[in-house]
Amino acid sequence: MRQRILVLEDDKILNRLLVDQLERFGYDVAGRTRWSEAERFIDENEPDLLILDCRLPDADGIELLSRLNNQFPIVMLTAFASVENAVSAIKNGAAEYLVKPVNIDELEVVVKRALENAAIRREHRFLKSRMSHAAPMVGNSPALSEVNRLIDAVAASDMTVLIQGESGVGKELVANAIHERSSRSSRNFVAVDCCTLQKHLFESELFGHEKGSFTSADRQKNGLIEGAIEGTLFLDEIGEIEGAVQAKLLRVLETGRFRRVGGTRDHVANVRIVAATNRDLSQMATSGQFRSDLFYRLNAFVITVPPLRDRQGDIASLASHFISNHDFSRRVEKMLAPTALSRLEAYSWPGNIRELKNVVERAIILSGNSPVIDERHLALPSDLGPMPSASIQPTANGFFLGLGQEPTLEDIKKAYLADLLERHAGHRARVARVLGISERNTYRLIQKFGLGE
Known part of the structure; x- marks a missing residue:
């Protein structure tokens, strides 16, 4: 897809020249001579880059720069070459700076550099987010092998996936594995915990909002869907979202489009949606707590993650993984005593992998300078006596x-x-x-x- 550029220059001859030249460079270009015209264009077609004149008949370019630079990169145009003008433009967020009359070779270099730098910034944000999500799925039990088989089967498609399983079984790891094995793996994996976002802000966080759409909306903001563009959006605990947001999410799944809060323009949602829940969505749909049409959309491909009690053969591998990859003191290399491993394998793990990780990390601390973690270092609930009925x-x-x-x-x-x-x-x-x-x-x-x- 060609990158879209908007040229906002009041000199009609220069405007036409720039548009023609940029089209020869292979860009999709539109030209406007007044801010009122450009504003309508931006409302309907968000550009990848704006070339903006410092002085317009109906607006001040520097003022517009301050308002728009968080939406897309901006190259400033001016007839007055001075250090002061350049510094002012850069301080206000300009990506680049061009002086009239515009040199065609310089135009090509500046536009290409501004777009590449914007892409590098997006990639940097992506890599930072990816570092926090890239965790392995540990184990080779038959139950986990079946999960991996289903991941391999669905990853290459863009089908919506619903991941089911108890709390703590690793549903986000499964979602991340789907992303990593898909054609979208080079783009963002954006995880959204539907429980932790405040209800009145959830819609704005997911879809974004336009300036003035509510009291504190002092500027336009992109939502998490746009943060996941060409990548994967993971909606954890989807059973917790309210009916109004369910309806908007259904529209995204059905049409591939969405609107920001307070907006009238449709945006393309080029994202793959993976959802997860530890609730019975089928029962919730039957009782009216969850939209049945959204449930059927999500239920197209289901992966059920087994609880840890059904993966006893993976407990040794998981415990070793947590010992090798904990993020606190590493003064002493640790290993589990056979008796300690036997106790871990005999326990039912109602809190699943999350509980196992907590028990192992606590045992690392309690074992101090000893290289061996034994039974006395395992703080399992049975050590406290039976839970009172x-x-x-x-x-x-x-x-x-x-x-x-x-x-x-x-x-x-x-x-x-x-x-x-x-x-x-x-x-x-x-x-x-x-x-x-x-x-x-x-x-x-x-x-x-x-x-x-």
Whole structure:
């Protein structure tokens, strides 16, 4: 696809000359002589580069530069060659600077350099994000081999994928593996945690917003969809998004287009969408908690990630991986004693891989200068005795919480939260209202106590 350039120059002859020359260089070029005309063009067709005259009949070029430089690179045009003008343009965000009369060879070099530098900046942001996401899928159990088989089958296509699995099983690793094995692997992998973004900001973060679309929107902002352009957008915990956002996401999947908040112009969403959930979306769709049409779109290709208790053969490999790749003290090379490994393999891991990682990293610290991690360094829940059984019964004055032994405060919190989740069929918003806390904090408590579906 040819890169699009907008030339905003009030001299009609120079404007035509620049447009013709840039088209010969292979660009898709449009010319405008007034800001009012250019503004309409930008609203309908976002350019890759703007060539902007410093002085226009209906606007000040330097002022426009300050407003627009965060949207696309800008090359400033001026008839007044001076160090002061050049410094002013660069300080206000200009990518390059050209003096009239424009030298054609210089025009080609400057435009090419501005576009290449913009691409380098995007690539830099991509590589930084990629460093934080590129983690291996460790293990060779039959259960994990089946997951890898499904990843290989779907990665080469652009099909939407739904990843299902309990909390802590590594759904984001699966999403990242799909991206890395796809033709989009050289572009961004953008992960969005649908639980942690505030509800009133979620739509703006995902789709972006136009200037003035709400009180604090003092400038136009690109959303995460645009950050993932030509790459992969990973929507974690998609079952938590509200109905209005579900409808807009469905439009993206059906038409490949979206609008920023407060905008009227459609943008192309050239992204692959991978979603994940630890909830039963089918049941939620049946009960009206989740749009059934969106569910059927997401459900086109499903990968179910097995819990760690079904991957016992991978526990040794995972533990060794965490020992070799922890990001704190590395003074002593560590290894697991056979008895310690046996204990790890005998445990049921309700918190899955996330829980195993925490236990191993704690054991590394507790083992101090010893090169061997043994049983006494493993802080598994069984070391604390059995979890007291709990019963909660309504009474005339409220609720009675019965526990099998003298509980800790954490025991009481976990027992009460588990009871509320059961009473309200796992509906987090209702549980949050009962607890008097935000849904986001409720989600964190569910994760903390290993009570996810």
